[in-house]
Amino acid sequence: MAEKFSRRGFLGWAAATPVASSGILGAQQAPARYEPQPVFPVERRATVSLVKGEQRRKLIHDALEAIDDQIRPLLKRKKYVVIKPNNVSTVNQLAATHADTLRGILDYLAPR
Secondary structure (H helix, E strand, O other): OOOOOOHHHHHHHHHHHHHHHHHHHHOOOOOOOOOOOOOOOOOOOOOOOOOOOOOHHHHHHHHHHHOHHHHHHHHHOOOOOOOOOOEOOOOOHHHEOOHHHHHHHHHHHOOO
16 A cells, blocks of 8 residues: 655655755756857957046047047048037937037147
């Protein structure tokens, strides 16, 4: 005849099952991390200039001066330079290019 299965036996079995299976599952390794390839191959990283200060116009000018050695050769080959401000919103200044930013760019380009 079948052996009786008591409540105490069931609870003991239920408590022991996760402990016993943790040894089996702990041996499994995490899957290899998927590294997506860029859509366009990256030949070189973008140049970034960081400056610190209070006056936006001067900061933009100084940031462009810091990478002048990379900008100047490109400007010498160009007849015109187009500056495209971002004018998304007239209500929220954060959604548009600040006027002092444009002035700083023009200050940088003026002697060139």
